[in-house]
Amino acid sequence: MKTYLPQIERRILVRPNQTYGILNYDLDNAYPQRMLELVAGSPTAKDCWNKRAKFIGGNGFEADGLGKQIINTKGLTLAKLLKAMATDKALFTGFGIHVNYNANFKIASVNYIKFEDIRMGDTDCPETANKFAIYNDWGRKTWKNIMRSKVIFLDKYDPDPTVVQQQVDDAGGWDKYKGQLLYFNPEIDDYPLIEADSVWEDFETEAGIKIFNNREVTTGFLPSTMLFMKSRREEADNSRPDADEFGGINTPSQLEQDLGAFQGTKSAQKIIVIEYEDENSKPEFKAYPIQNNDKLFETTERSVEARIIKGFSVPKELVNAEKSSGLSNGGEKKQAIIEFNDNTAPDRLELAETLAEVFSHFYTNINPAGNWAITPVPAIAADDSPGIKAGNAINDLLSSAIPLQNKIAALVYAYGFKQAEAEAMCK
Structure with missing residues (x-):
């Protein structure tokens, strides 16, 4: 078998x-x-x-x-x-x-x-x-x-x-x-x-x-967005003599260049200007939901x-x-x-x-x-390091018989813990 x-x-x-x-x-x-x-x-x-x-x-x-x-x-x-x-x-x-x-x-x-x-x-x-x-x-x-x-x-x-x-x-x-x-x-x-x-x-x-x-x-945490537009304000000239030799390599239009410059960590505060002739040709950006x-x-x-x-x-x-x-x-x-x-x-x-x-x-x-x-x-x-000494001191404090409020106060004011953290440690 x-x-x-x-x-x-x-x-x-x-x-x-x-x-x-x-x-x-x-x-x-x-x-x-x-x-x-x-x-x-x-x-x-x-x-x-x-x-x-x-x-x-x-x-x-x-x-x-x-x-x-x-x-x-x-x-x-x-x-x-x-x-x-x-x-x-x-x-x-x-x-x-x-x-x-x-x-x-x-x-x-x-x-x-x-x-x-x-x-x-x-x-x-x-x-x-x-x-x-x-x-x-x-x-x-x-x-x-x-x-x-x-x-x-x-x-x-x-x-x-x-x-x-x-x-x-x-x-x-x-x-x-x-x-x-x-x-x-x-x-x-x-x-x-x-x-x-x-x-x-x-x-x-x-x-x-x-x-x-x-x-x-590098994209400035920009949300994923779809761009709807009727027509470009300027078409790039890709009718180069060597277009056959460099197939797939196109010159970006002015709008594509502007949108590319708008993205990135150094461009988060920039403003992009898009021109349109009438209301029907106005570009529309729509973010689509993702996980x-x-x-x-x-x-x-x-x-x-x-x-x-x-x-x-x-x-x-x-x-x-x-x-x-x-x-x-x-x-x-x-x-x-x-x-x-x-x-x-x-x-x-x-x-x-x-x-x-x-x-x-x-x-x-x-x-x-x-x-x-x-x-x-x-x-x-490294038992003699400051961090280890502080840890041992805190452990001794938590295991001591002093009142709960005193322990919390010591953790907050002596060791710099937040109030919620100190209370959670003493439970």
């Missing part, structure tokens, strides 16, 4: 691309690039990504001075490599490290490769199987077509000297050998989804709300924000800290930091184990202690 669930679709489709000898990352081969653009347009998603990256990277390495070690001729340090790896791990759940060897089969240099630039080689193609294609414009933002000559193929990471020698021989010698790529991927022979793929539609929704709000501001967008968008924005935060598995106290109660003693945020450190501990461990593996084959011992552990973000509550 076959089961068909029409409401469930695969988030990405992986198909062989015979032109480049790779496996496409979704049908358009641009899933990571699309997700990056969506996250960039969503303030909440960008904040959640940054929070995950910060906690995965922690406060750097436990070993003193380890982060300052330079690992290639371009001056890349271990601290910068860790930050780049944590950033990709936070969104794409994976990362890429490029290594190259010297003639003693020791790793001589380590480089970071953007995760979105990596594509797996087609396993059915002998020339690209067990290889990875590196290209910086799979999404075709810069060039209309992918330039095959600029696609670089790297061998799969394997520090075994016999494997490295075979790869060097296949490349035609050490001078032509391009090294290996350690492609950390939680999936097996497949591409991973981003961390919050289940809510990527909400990224787009939040970006759309932002665009809507901007359009409302209450303010309330509708406000509700939508809150629900979208909550789903994005949940999709990234970030405690809401770390994203919406400014919305927390002013009476908080810092315990909620401290607990959220502890919880998020626990949730991201496996990610830090994976980064530490990967670095330990790679640099165990480095040409020099840059970490004699062998400690690759990453320090978590410290969960320190």
